[in-house]
Amino acid sequence: MNRTDTIVAPATASGGALGIIRMSGPQALAIGDRLFRSATRKKLSDAAGHTLLYGEIIDPDTGSAIDDVLVSVFRASHSYTGENSIEISHHGSRYIQSEILRSAIRCGARSAEAGEFTVRAFLAGKLDLSQAEAVADMIASTDRGTHALALNQMRGGYSRELGTLRDELVTLMSLLELELDFSEEEVEFADRSQLHRIMTQTNDKILGLIRSFSLGNAIKEGVNVAIVGNPNAGKSTLLNTLLNEERAMVSDIAGTTRDTIEETLVIGGIRFRLSDTAGIRRSDDRLERMGIERTFAAIGRARIVILLIDASLFDLQQTLGAIASLDLQQEQRLCLLLNKIDKLAPEAISAIRQTLASATSCDRILAVSAKHNRNIDLLTDFLHDCIDAAPAYNGETVVSNIRHYEALQRAHEALRRALDSLACGTTADLLAEDIRDVLYHLGTITGEITNDEILGQIFSKFCIGK
Numbered sequence: 001m002n003r004t005d006t007i008v009a010p011a012t013a014s015g016g017a018l019g020i021i022r023m024s025g026p027q028a029l030a031i032g033d034r035l036f037r038s039a040t041r042k043k044l045s046d047a048a049g050h051t052l053l054y055g056e057i058i059d060p061d062t063g064s065a066i067d068d069v070l071v072s073v074f075r076a077s078h079s080y081t082g083e084n085s086i087e088i089s090h091h092g093s094r095y096i097q098s099e100i101l102r103s104a105i106r107c108g109a110r111s112a113e114a115g116e117f118t119v120r121a122f123l124a125g126k127l128d129l130s131q132a133e134a135v136a137d138m139i140a141s142t143d144r145g146t147h148a149l150a151l152n153q154m155r156g157g158y159s160r161e162l163g164t165l166r167d168e169l170v171t172l173m174s175l176l177e178l179e180l181d182f183s184e185e186e187v188e189f190a191d192r193s194q195l196h197r198i199m200t201q202t203n204d205k206i207l208g209l210i211r212s213f214s215l216g217n218a219i220k221e222g223v224n225v226a227i228v229g230n231p232n233a234g235k236s237t238l239l240n241t242l243l244n245e246e247r248a249m250v251s252d253i254a255g256t257t258r259d260t261i262e263e264t265l266v267i268g269g270i271r272f273r274l275s276d277t278a279g280i281r282r283s284d285d286r287l288e289r290m291g292i293e294r295t296f297a298a299i300g301r302a303r304i305v306i307l308l309i310d311a312s313l314f315d316l317q318q319t320l321g322a323i324a325s326l327d328l329q330q331e332q333r334l335c336l337l338l339n340k341i342d343k344l345a346p347e348a349i350s351a352i353r354q355t356l357a358s359a360t361s362c363d364r365i366l367a368v369s370a371k372h373n374r375n376i377d378l379l380t381d382f383l384h385d386c387i388d389a390a391p392a393y394n395g396e397t398v399v400s401n402i403r404h405y406e407a408l409q410r411a412h413e414a415l416r417r418a419l420d421s422l423a424c425g426t427t428a429d430l431l432a433e434d435i436r437d438v439l440y441h442l443g444t445i446t447g448e449i450t451n452d453e454i455l456g457q458i459f460s461k462f463c464i465g466k
């Protein structure tokens with residue numbers, strides 16, 4: 001990616017009433033002048049930054065008009081990329097878009113590669129790497145949760161937090177390096193208990209960030225919820241009621257929903273990915289067995305499992321067997337959902353609930369009617385309560401990027417090693433080495449330390465024009 005080039009690309013998808021073409025680089029204004037004739041004859045190269053000019057784009061070869069446009073002018077370094085840039089607002093025809101692009105390229109611009117505007121912004125120091133990644137997340141955000149995460153990261157909340165950690169470690173390093181310089185004299189500049197305190201504090205902060213990934217990942221990828229239960233318990237009906245439309249197949253024949261069906265439901269700004277499974281009963285039918293295998297895979301992935309029980313056919317032993325066969329891990333949440341309560345008297349339902357409450361350790365037992373949409377709000381409340389998204393909405397740092405998560409884990413491992421070394425009274429040079437490692441891994445997150453390969457991987461996921 002050559003930064004002396006002037007790059008051009010559409011910043012909007014075609015199909016809308018308007019489109020924007022973006023151009024950035026040393027020749028952006030000069031190339032713009034060859035394409036654009038303002039209504040007042042003012043040249044773009046004479047215009048101040050952050051101004052808007054009205055006029056027309058003309059074909060540089062024929063001089064004929066292509067479109068009436070508005071051009072925004074941004075001057076280095078007060079632009080997204082830090083370079084001279086223009087943005088051309090044109091009518092949203094695909095033909096007009098390609099004619100303007102063709103003309104710009106004719107005049108010396110080059111088609112931008114994916115993410116190249118943001119790469120330039122990063123290289124110009126307008127944003128750090130984690131902020132650049134947040135730009136992509138911002139564009140991809142689909143709900144309040146993903147938006148809140150991206151916004152906080154883009155605004156640099158995360159970078160500031162990491163910056164503070166780095167500063168403390170750099171101070172530590174400088175003390176240790178001073179010791180190395182005077183190693184002959186065997187003096188200790190760095191008070192070992194102070195080192196221990198700073199390192200432990202830093203480690204705690206890193207661990208806090210690592211832990212936040214559980215929420216960040218749930219928000220970013222969606223929360224997997226498996227709906228399981230015997231055939232005919234009402235799983236498809238429940239899914240339909242939750243989604244309020246008839247997407248899953250509902251039938252009276254046991255075992256018809258053989259495959260898993262996944263649907264998305266947004267509650268409180270969080271995406272829940274609900275999979276309606278094939279059921280967990282044993283079967284000799286090959287197709288059904290495959291469905292059951294997929295059910296267990298879905299259960300394994302799920303953060304929340306809803307075990308649907310037909311209350312009119314309630315059998316304690318069978319339910320206990322079903323709970324045991326789920327083989328849930330400690331971090332997974334279980335909800336026992338008694339369905340078809342319309343078929344039973346309220347006393348019978350209370351009795352079942354009591355039986356279940358005393359026979360299981362499940363903290364959530366709800367009674368609903370999926371078909372008649374009764375108490376379904378209790379279930380959505382339960383889902384909502386399973387994920388505490390407040391940190392994301394309060395602007396706290398929540399790690400949602402797997403690359404950052406891995407770097408934090410490596411930083412934590414290095415810090416653990418450093419703490420162990422400190423406990424064994426290791427020499428300053430070994431200690432410094434581990435701390436340098438911590439700094440390295442933290443630096444990869446914000447991009448103080450980076451290489452073309454990392455940049456290539458990150459920015460290739462961007463769209464053209466960003």
Ligand code: GDP
Nearest residue numbers: 231232233234235236237250251340369370371
């Ligand atoms: P699945 O096999 O678990 O997916 O079950 P279905 O959703 O296909 O439902 C099986 C049958 O139970 C259908 O006839 C549904 O209409 C019926 N059903 C589901 N929920 C309720 C309910 O709350 N009350 C009653 N009375 N019937 C229900």
